Ligand code: SF4
Protein backbone atom coordinates (compact mmCIF):
# COMPACT_ATOMS: atom_id res chain seq x y z
CA UNK A 592 0.00 0.00 0.00
CA UNK A 593 1.37 3.39 -0.97
CA UNK A 594 1.24 6.10 1.65
CA UNK A 595 0.39 9.73 0.95
CA UNK A 596 0.81 12.77 3.15
CA UNK A 597 -2.44 14.17 4.49
CA UNK A 598 -1.62 17.76 3.60
CA UNK A 599 -0.38 20.05 6.33
CA UNK A 600 -1.05 17.52 9.10
CA UNK A 601 2.02 15.66 7.87
CA UNK A 602 0.29 12.37 8.73
CA UNK A 603 1.26 9.49 6.45
CA UNK A 604 -1.87 7.64 5.42
CA UNK A 605 -2.43 4.59 3.23
CA UNK A 606 -4.19 5.44 -0.04
CA UNK A 607 -7.02 3.13 0.91
CA UNK A 608 -8.59 3.97 4.24
CA UNK A 609 -11.70 2.63 5.88
CA UNK A 610 -15.15 4.11 6.26
CA UNK A 611 -16.82 2.19 9.06
CA UNK A 612 -20.52 3.04 8.89
CA UNK A 613 -21.49 -0.26 7.23
CA UNK A 614 -19.20 -2.66 9.08
CA UNK A 615 -19.56 -1.41 12.65
CA UNK A 616 -23.19 -2.60 12.96
CA UNK A 617 -22.14 -6.11 11.84
CA UNK A 618 -21.40 -8.87 14.37
CA UNK A 619 -18.24 -8.22 16.40
CA UNK A 620 -16.25 -10.99 14.70
CA UNK A 621 -16.91 -9.46 11.26
CA UNK A 622 -15.74 -6.06 12.45
CA UNK A 623 -12.67 -7.60 14.11
CA UNK A 624 -11.75 -9.47 10.92
CA UNK A 625 -12.15 -6.36 8.76
CA UNK A 626 -10.02 -4.19 11.04
CA UNK A 627 -7.30 -6.85 11.35
CA UNK A 628 -7.12 -7.53 7.62
CA UNK A 629 -7.16 -3.82 6.80
CA UNK A 630 -4.22 -3.07 9.10
CA UNK A 631 -2.34 -6.12 7.86
CA UNK A 632 -2.57 -4.67 4.32
CA UNK A 633 -1.43 -1.18 5.21
CA UNK A 634 -4.76 0.53 5.78
CA UNK A 635 -4.17 2.97 8.60
CA UNK A 636 -6.77 5.75 8.22
CA UNK A 637 -10.08 4.89 9.87
CA UNK A 638 -13.05 7.22 9.86
CA UNK A 639 -15.58 6.64 12.63
CA UNK A 640 -18.59 8.88 13.16
CA UNK A 641 -21.07 6.78 15.14
CA UNK A 642 -22.17 8.31 18.45
CA UNK A 643 -24.12 5.30 19.74
CA UNK A 644 -22.51 3.56 22.71
CA UNK A 645 -22.87 0.03 21.35
CA UNK A 646 -21.08 0.91 18.09
CA UNK A 647 -18.32 2.76 19.92
CA UNK A 648 -17.81 -0.22 22.21
CA UNK A 649 -17.62 -2.56 19.20
CA UNK A 650 -15.00 -0.36 17.57
CA UNK A 651 -13.07 -0.13 20.82
CA UNK A 652 -12.93 -3.92 21.00
CA UNK A 653 -11.86 -4.24 17.35
CA UNK A 654 -9.01 -1.78 17.94
CA UNK A 655 -7.69 -3.44 21.11
CA UNK A 656 -3.89 -3.66 20.83
CA UNK A 657 -3.93 -1.85 17.47
CA UNK A 658 -4.50 1.77 18.43
CA UNK A 659 -0.92 2.85 17.68
CA UNK A 660 -1.12 1.48 14.14
CA UNK A 661 -4.05 3.61 13.00
CA UNK A 662 -4.98 7.22 12.44
CA UNK A 663 -8.48 7.70 13.80
CA UNK A 664 -10.78 10.37 12.46
CA UNK A 665 -13.46 10.80 15.13
CA UNK A 666 -16.35 13.20 14.72
CA UNK A 667 -17.35 16.18 16.84
CA UNK A 668 -20.99 17.12 16.38
CA UNK A 669 -22.56 13.66 16.17
CA UNK A 670 -24.25 12.72 19.43
CA UNK A 671 -26.59 10.01 20.63
CA UNK A 672 -29.89 11.03 22.19
CA UNK A 673 -32.39 8.31 23.11
CA UNK A 674 -30.18 5.90 21.17
CA UNK A 675 -30.55 7.90 17.95
CA UNK A 676 -27.90 9.76 15.98
CA UNK A 677 -28.26 13.56 16.17
CA UNK A 678 -26.18 16.25 14.51
CA UNK A 679 -25.71 19.16 16.86
CA UNK A 680 -23.40 22.10 17.61
CA UNK A 681 -24.39 22.19 21.28
CA UNK A 682 -20.99 22.38 23.02
CA UNK A 683 -22.09 20.58 26.18
CA UNK A 684 -23.56 17.62 24.30
CA UNK A 685 -20.57 17.52 21.94
CA UNK A 686 -18.01 17.64 24.74
CA UNK A 687 -19.70 14.78 26.59
CA UNK A 688 -19.93 12.77 23.37
CA UNK A 689 -16.26 13.39 22.58
CA UNK A 690 -15.09 12.21 26.00
CA UNK A 691 -17.36 9.20 25.65
CA UNK A 692 -15.64 8.45 22.34
CA UNK A 693 -12.19 8.58 23.95
CA UNK A 694 -13.34 6.32 26.77
CA UNK A 695 -15.02 3.71 24.58
CA UNK A 696 -12.14 3.59 22.09
CA UNK A 697 -9.78 3.36 25.06
CA UNK A 698 -7.55 6.16 23.84
CA UNK A 699 -6.30 9.51 25.18
CA UNK A 700 -6.36 11.26 21.85
CA UNK A 701 -8.14 11.28 18.49
CA UNK A 702 -5.83 12.00 15.56
CA UNK A 703 -8.26 13.98 13.43
CA UNK A 704 -11.21 15.62 15.16
CA UNK A 705 -13.69 15.91 12.31
CA UNK A 706 -16.26 18.69 12.60
CA UNK A 707 -19.20 16.59 11.55
CA UNK A 708 -21.19 17.15 8.38
CA UNK A 709 -21.24 20.86 7.67
CA UNK A 710 -22.93 21.61 4.32
CA UNK A 711 -24.94 24.78 4.79
CA UNK A 712 -23.17 28.13 4.92
CA UNK A 713 -25.23 29.21 7.94
CA UNK A 714 -24.15 26.08 9.81
CA UNK A 715 -20.56 26.69 8.78
CA UNK A 716 -20.63 30.20 10.15
CA UNK A 717 -22.26 29.12 13.41
CA UNK A 718 -19.83 26.23 13.76
CA UNK A 719 -16.61 28.11 13.06
CA UNK A 720 -17.43 31.32 14.91
CA UNK A 721 -19.31 30.09 17.96
CA UNK A 722 -18.96 27.92 21.06
CA UNK A 723 -18.69 24.77 18.94
CA UNK A 724 -15.32 25.93 17.60
CA UNK A 725 -14.26 27.13 21.06
CA UNK A 726 -14.85 23.57 22.26
CA UNK A 727 -12.85 22.14 19.36
CA UNK A 728 -9.96 24.50 20.11
CA UNK A 729 -10.08 23.58 23.79
CA UNK A 730 -9.89 19.86 23.00
CA UNK A 731 -6.94 20.52 20.69
CA UNK A 732 -5.15 22.56 23.37
CA UNK A 733 -5.78 19.81 25.90
CA UNK A 734 -4.12 17.30 23.56
CA UNK A 735 -7.29 15.26 23.21
CA UNK A 736 -7.16 15.70 19.44
CA UNK A 737 -4.17 16.37 17.20
CA UNK A 738 -5.66 17.97 14.07
CA UNK A 739 -8.89 19.60 13.05
CA UNK A 740 -10.89 18.31 10.10
CA UNK A 741 -14.32 18.94 8.67
CA UNK A 742 -16.66 16.66 6.73
CA UNK A 743 -18.84 18.10 3.99
CA UNK A 744 -20.54 17.25 0.71
CA UNK A 745 -20.56 20.85 -0.49
CA UNK A 746 -17.57 22.44 -2.23
CA UNK A 747 -18.78 25.92 -1.29
CA UNK A 748 -18.65 25.00 2.41
CA UNK A 749 -15.28 23.31 1.91
CA UNK A 750 -13.87 26.38 0.19
CA UNK A 751 -15.11 28.75 2.89
CA UNK A 752 -13.76 26.51 5.65
CA UNK A 753 -10.32 26.15 4.09
CA UNK A 754 -10.13 29.91 3.52
CA UNK A 755 -10.45 30.51 7.27
CA UNK A 756 -7.13 28.74 7.79
CA UNK A 757 -8.62 26.88 10.77
CA UNK A 758 -9.11 23.48 9.14
CA UNK A 759 -6.24 21.01 8.64
CA UNK A 760 -8.04 18.44 6.46
CA UNK A 761 -11.41 17.94 4.77
CA UNK A 762 -13.44 14.77 4.33
CA UNK A 763 -15.38 15.21 1.10
CA UNK A 764 -17.70 12.98 -0.93
CA UNK A 765 -15.98 12.12 -4.22
CA UNK A 766 -17.11 9.88 -7.05
CA UNK A 767 -17.76 10.26 -10.79
CA UNK A 768 -21.48 10.84 -10.29
CA UNK A 769 -20.94 13.81 -8.02
CA UNK A 770 -17.92 15.24 -9.79
CA UNK A 771 -18.58 14.83 -13.47
CA UNK A 772 -22.34 14.73 -13.71
CA UNK A 773 -23.36 17.05 -10.92
CA UNK A 774 -25.92 14.77 -9.33
CA UNK A 775 -25.93 16.83 -6.19
CA UNK A 776 -26.14 20.61 -5.99
CA UNK A 777 -23.18 22.72 -5.10
CA UNK A 778 -24.80 25.68 -3.45
CA UNK A 779 -26.51 24.27 -0.40
CA UNK A 780 -29.75 22.82 0.75
CA UNK A 781 -32.11 25.41 -0.68
CA UNK A 782 -31.01 24.80 -4.24
CA UNK A 783 -31.14 21.07 -3.73
CA UNK A 784 -34.66 21.33 -2.38
CA UNK A 785 -35.76 23.55 -5.26
CA UNK A 786 -34.46 21.05 -7.76
CA UNK A 787 -35.55 17.95 -5.92
CA UNK A 788 -38.13 16.83 -8.42
CA UNK A 789 -36.35 17.84 -11.60
CA UNK A 790 -33.26 16.65 -13.38
CA UNK A 791 -30.18 18.82 -13.28
CA UNK A 792 -29.33 20.40 -16.62
CA UNK A 793 -26.01 20.23 -18.42
CA UNK A 794 -25.31 23.79 -17.20
CA UNK A 795 -25.98 22.73 -13.60
CA UNK A 796 -23.53 19.86 -13.99
CA UNK A 797 -20.89 22.15 -15.48
CA UNK A 798 -21.30 24.61 -12.61
CA UNK A 799 -21.07 21.83 -10.01
CA UNK A 800 -17.95 20.56 -11.71
CA UNK A 801 -16.38 24.04 -11.65
CA UNK A 802 -17.18 24.42 -7.95
CA UNK A 803 -15.58 21.11 -7.09
CA UNK A 804 -12.53 21.86 -9.22
CA UNK A 805 -12.13 25.19 -7.44
CA UNK A 806 -12.29 23.41 -4.09
CA UNK A 807 -9.66 20.85 -5.08
CA UNK A 808 -7.34 23.57 -6.42
CA UNK A 809 -7.67 25.59 -3.23
CA UNK A 810 -6.81 22.52 -1.15
CA UNK A 811 -3.68 21.97 -3.24
CA UNK A 812 -2.64 25.61 -2.83
CA UNK A 813 -3.26 25.58 0.93
CA UNK A 814 -1.77 22.09 1.44
CA UNK A 815 -5.04 20.68 2.75
CA UNK A 816 -5.29 16.91 2.33
CA UNK A 817 -8.68 15.48 1.37
CA UNK A 818 -10.06 12.12 2.46
CA UNK A 819 -12.62 10.88 -0.05
CA UNK A 820 -15.85 9.47 1.35
CA UNK A 821 -18.60 7.75 -0.68
CA UNK A 822 -16.24 6.71 -3.52
CA UNK A 823 -18.85 4.14 -4.69
CA UNK A 824 -21.82 6.48 -4.11
CA UNK A 825 -23.04 3.98 -1.49
CA UNK A 826 -22.74 1.12 -3.97
CA UNK A 827 -24.88 2.65 -6.72
CA UNK A 828 -21.90 2.90 -9.05
CA UNK A 829 -21.18 -0.81 -8.64
CA UNK A 830 -24.70 -2.00 -9.29
CA UNK A 831 -25.84 -3.56 -12.54
CA UNK A 832 -29.36 -2.64 -11.46
CA UNK A 833 -28.51 1.07 -11.53
CA UNK A 834 -26.09 1.22 -14.43
CA UNK A 835 -25.93 -0.69 -17.68
CA UNK A 836 -22.16 -0.60 -17.31
CA UNK A 837 -21.28 -0.55 -13.62
CA UNK A 838 -17.93 0.58 -12.27
CA UNK A 839 -15.59 -1.67 -10.31
CA UNK A 840 -14.41 -0.71 -6.81
CA UNK A 841 -10.91 -0.24 -8.23
CA UNK A 842 -12.17 2.23 -10.85
CA UNK A 843 -14.12 4.22 -8.27
CA UNK A 844 -11.16 4.35 -5.90
CA UNK A 845 -8.87 5.41 -8.70
CA UNK A 846 -11.24 8.23 -9.64
CA UNK A 847 -11.30 9.49 -6.05
CA UNK A 848 -7.56 9.19 -5.59
CA UNK A 849 -6.80 11.09 -8.78
CA UNK A 850 -8.66 14.21 -7.65
CA UNK A 851 -6.18 16.92 -6.70
CA UNK A 852 -5.29 16.97 -2.98
CA UNK A 853 -6.86 13.55 -2.34
CA UNK A 854 -4.72 11.66 0.17
CA UNK A 855 -6.89 8.63 0.93
CA UNK A 856 -10.18 7.14 -0.15
CA UNK A 857 -12.32 5.73 2.64
CA UNK A 858 -14.77 3.24 1.14
CA UNK A 859 -17.43 1.90 3.45
CA UNK A 860 -17.13 -1.88 3.39
CA UNK A 861 -19.54 -4.35 4.96
CA UNK A 862 -17.27 -7.37 5.36
CA UNK A 863 -13.92 -8.94 4.49
CA UNK A 864 -14.99 -9.69 0.92
CA UNK A 865 -15.76 -6.04 0.23
CA UNK A 866 -12.50 -5.01 1.87
CA UNK A 867 -10.57 -7.41 -0.35
CA UNK A 868 -12.27 -5.91 -3.40
CA UNK A 869 -11.08 -2.46 -2.33
CA UNK A 870 -7.57 -3.73 -1.62
CA UNK A 871 -7.28 -4.96 -5.20
CA UNK A 872 -6.52 -1.32 -5.95
CA UNK A 873 -3.05 -1.76 -4.47
CA UNK A 874 -1.89 -4.10 -7.25
CA UNK A 875 -4.19 -2.93 -10.04
CA UNK A 876 -2.64 -1.86 -13.35
CA UNK A 877 -3.60 1.15 -15.43
CA UNK A 878 -6.21 -0.73 -17.48
CA UNK A 879 -7.99 -1.98 -14.37
CA UNK A 880 -8.13 1.54 -12.97
CA UNK A 881 -9.24 3.32 -16.12
CA UNK A 882 -12.88 4.42 -16.03
CA UNK A 883 -12.79 7.12 -18.70
CA UNK A 884 -14.92 5.15 -21.17
CA UNK A 885 -17.59 4.53 -18.51
CA UNK A 886 -17.75 8.21 -17.69
CA UNK A 887 -17.90 9.20 -21.35
CA UNK A 888 -20.70 6.74 -22.15
CA UNK A 889 -22.70 7.31 -19.00
CA UNK A 890 -26.42 6.59 -19.13
CA UNK A 891 -27.16 6.90 -15.47
CA UNK A 892 -28.83 9.10 -12.93
CA UNK A 893 -28.16 8.80 -9.22
CA UNK A 894 -30.04 11.84 -8.03
CA UNK A 895 -32.55 10.98 -5.35
CA UNK A 896 -30.96 7.62 -4.53
CA UNK A 897 -30.28 6.97 -0.86
CA UNK A 898 -26.62 6.79 0.21
CA UNK A 899 -27.61 5.14 3.56
CA UNK A 900 -25.62 7.76 5.48
CA UNK A 901 -28.20 8.56 8.22
CA UNK A 902 -27.65 12.29 7.95
CA UNK A 903 -31.43 12.69 7.83
CA UNK A 904 -31.88 11.60 11.48
CA UNK A 905 -33.30 12.11 14.05
CA UNK A 906 -36.80 11.01 13.14
CA UNK A 907 -39.62 11.84 15.58
CA UNK A 908 -41.10 8.41 14.86
CA UNK A 909 -37.77 6.67 15.61
CA UNK A 910 -37.54 5.28 12.09
CA UNK A 911 -34.06 4.09 11.07
CA UNK A 912 -34.47 5.77 7.69
CA UNK A 913 -31.24 4.50 6.10
CA UNK A 914 -31.92 0.89 7.07
CA UNK A 915 -35.56 1.14 6.00
CA UNK A 916 -34.67 2.46 2.55
CA UNK A 917 -31.87 -0.08 2.27
CA UNK A 918 -34.43 -2.86 2.78
CA UNK A 919 -36.87 -1.28 0.34
CA UNK A 920 -34.11 -1.02 -2.28
CA UNK A 921 -32.97 -4.57 -1.64
CA UNK A 922 -36.54 -5.88 -1.85
CA UNK A 923 -37.19 -4.23 -5.22
CA UNK A 924 -38.61 -6.99 -7.38
CA UNK A 925 -37.01 -9.65 -5.25
CA UNK A 926 -38.68 -9.71 -1.83
CA UNK A 927 -37.36 -12.43 0.49
CA UNK A 928 -38.37 -13.74 3.92
CA UNK A 929 -35.00 -12.56 5.26
CA UNK A 930 -35.77 -8.98 4.21
CA UNK A 931 -39.23 -9.22 5.78
CA UNK A 932 -37.67 -10.48 9.01
CA UNK A 933 -35.10 -7.68 9.09
CA UNK A 934 -37.87 -5.16 8.47
CA UNK A 935 -40.02 -6.67 11.23
CA UNK A 936 -37.11 -6.52 13.70
CA UNK A 937 -36.80 -2.73 13.50
CA UNK A 938 -38.12 -0.58 16.33
CA UNK A 939 -40.22 1.54 13.99
CA UNK A 940 -41.39 0.93 10.45
CA UNK A 941 -42.13 3.01 7.37
CA UNK A 942 -45.83 3.13 8.25
CA UNK A 943 -44.92 5.12 11.41
CA UNK A 944 -43.89 8.09 9.26
CA UNK A 945 -45.91 11.18 10.17
CA UNK A 946 -44.65 13.01 7.06
CA UNK A 947 -43.09 15.87 9.01
CA UNK A 948 -40.49 16.35 6.24
CA UNK A 949 -37.59 17.08 8.61
CA UNK A 950 -35.52 14.28 7.10
CA UNK A 951 -35.91 15.63 3.57
CA UNK A 952 -34.58 18.99 4.69
CA UNK A 953 -31.52 17.31 6.17
CA UNK A 954 -30.79 14.83 3.37
CA UNK A 955 -27.81 15.99 1.30
CA UNK A 956 -28.83 13.79 -1.64
CA UNK A 957 -32.35 14.92 -2.43
CA UNK A 958 -33.99 11.67 -1.38
CA UNK A 959 -37.82 11.90 -1.34
CA UNK A 960 -37.97 10.13 2.02
CA UNK A 961 -41.70 10.53 2.57
CA UNK A 962 -42.59 8.81 -0.68
CA UNK A 963 -40.00 6.09 0.05
CA UNK A 964 -41.74 5.48 3.38
CA UNK A 965 -45.07 5.19 1.57
CA UNK A 966 -43.43 2.74 -0.81
CA UNK A 967 -42.07 0.75 2.13
CA UNK A 968 -45.46 0.67 3.80
CA UNK A 969 -47.00 -0.90 0.70
CA UNK A 970 -44.05 -3.20 0.04
CA UNK A 971 -44.00 -4.66 3.53
CA UNK A 972 -47.74 -4.48 4.26
CA UNK A 973 -48.04 -8.26 4.66
CA UNK A 974 -45.47 -8.22 7.46
CA UNK A 975 -48.07 -8.96 10.13
CA UNK A 976 -48.41 -12.51 8.83
CA UNK A 977 -44.84 -13.33 9.99
S1 SF4 B 1 -32.37 9.66 3.07
FE1 SF4 B 1 -30.61 10.98 2.60
S2 SF4 B 1 -29.66 11.47 4.60
FE2 SF4 B 1 -31.07 9.72 4.90
S3 SF4 B 1 -29.78 7.92 4.72
FE3 SF4 B 1 -30.62 8.31 2.66
S4 SF4 B 1 -29.11 9.62 1.63
FE4 SF4 B 1 -28.62 9.65 3.83
Ligand code: SF4
Nearest residue numbers: 906944945947948950
Ligand atom coordinates in the same frame (compact mmCIF):
# COMPACT_ATOMS: atom_id res chain seq x y z
S1 SF4 C 1 -40.91 12.55 7.31
FE1 SF4 C 1 -41.27 10.55 8.23
S2 SF4 C 1 -39.30 9.50 8.09
FE2 SF4 C 1 -38.89 11.69 7.80
S3 SF4 C 1 -38.35 12.46 9.87
FE3 SF4 C 1 -40.57 12.79 9.55
S4 SF4 C 1 -41.54 10.97 10.42
FE4 SF4 C 1 -39.36 10.46 10.13
